[in-house]
Amino acid sequence: MTATSAAPTTSRSRVPEGVTVVVMSRDRREDLLATLPRHEAPVVLVDNGSTDGTADAVRAALPEVTVLPLAENVGARARTIGAGHAGTEFVAFADDDSWWAPGDLARAAAIMRAHPRLAVLNARVLVGPEERLDPLCPELAASPLGTPAHLPGPRLLGFIGCAAMVRTEAFLAVDGFDPVVRFPGEEERLSLDLAAAGWDIAYVDSVTVHHHPSTRRHDPAARRTAIWRSKVLTAVMRLPVRDVVRTVVAALRTGAPERRGLRRALPDLPAALRRRRRLPAEVLADLRLLDGDAK
Structure with missing residues (x-):
């Protein structure tokens, strides 16, 4: 019997x-409820202003x-609230x-304890009952940044x-997920700030997460719009001006959802500018390598 076909785990023996x-x-x-x-560890649910009880x-x-109920939807900032409440070494x-x-929660924690500069462990993700x-x-797995000897992947x-x-200490030290970007695409700014602070992120395929996408998911165009809103705001907060311009131009040229994302970023530009802090050269170099830009 596979993990996805088994009855939900209720034992706390592990x-x-x-x-x-x-x-x-x-x-x-x-x-x-399903x-x-x-989950095999204590759970903190942060409810983003649900109206369905x-x-x-x-x-x-x-x-x-x-359960931590919020009065409004704060996006991914809810995870930061939950991590602060948890008070454990890892979240x-x-x-x-x-x-x-x-x-695999225990396996992931053991891997992180064995690699003290690892701030985020990204597990392998299997999608749906067919486990794609x-x-x-x-x-x-094919990251151009390679696999340094001090990392597990x-x-x-x-x-x-x-x-x-995440290692809670590192996550909270860079302010977790911020209130400007919100969701989706919230991982980018956090990842860049962790790298700037000297922390590492690694992909570890010996650890697995199962993802059965909800039937109540947003349409793809709306998601692209939201992601491009996040891309623009992240660029404003952390990238050199020329890269901000590149991001804006790309949004304008790509399509209608991307242009809507750019427009939706505009009200949050003042907040993004207040949080602006340019990344160090070594992080920018890694980012350009990932983007295929050696300039």
């Missing part, structure tokens, strides 16, 4: 020491879950439609939010 699972969600009550029991339903069905992120494979490898994973400058375990 609870990994020093790990909390932080889940953010909005209006996906039924998905949560996935939350699968999520908080009350989870408290009633799963009293062992800590594993999961979405309302994902969970870590049995035993997420198409992003081969890209991460290829070095990255990004990660998949629902498949990451």
Whole structure:
């Protein structure tokens, strides 16, 4: 029997020491009631202003879950709130439609303890009941940044939010996910700031996260719009002016969803500019390598 066909895990006999699972969600009550029991560590659910009774339903069905209800949708900042509340050495992120494979929370924590400069471990992601490898994973495995001897896998400058375990100290030291970018595409700014602070991110395919995409997902065009909004704001906060211009021009030339993303970034530009801090040269060099730009 595979992990995805098995009944949800309710035993806490394999609870990994020093790990909390932080889940953010909005209006996906039924998905949560199915996935939350699968987690093998204490769970903090941060509810992003749901209107479907999520908080009350989870408290009633799963009293062992800590529920932090927010009055409004703060996007990925909810994960930062959850990590601050958790107070454990490590935090594993999961979405309302994902969970870590049995035993792999403990495995990931052991890997991170063995690699003290590792701030984020990105697990392998298997999608759906058929367990298809997420198409992003081969890209991460082939990272042009290589696999330094001090890391357990290829070095990255990004990660998949629902498949990451973070070292809480490092995550909070760079302010976690910020209130400007919100969601999706929130991983980029955080990854760049961790690299600037001397921390590492690595892809580790011996650790698995299962992702069964919710049936209540946004349409692809809307998601592209939201991602480009995040790209523009991240560029303004961290990249040289010429790269900000490149990002804006790319948004204008790519298509209607990307142009909408640019427009939707405009109200948050003042907040992004207040947080602007240019990256060090070595991080910019790595970023250009990943982008295929040697200039």
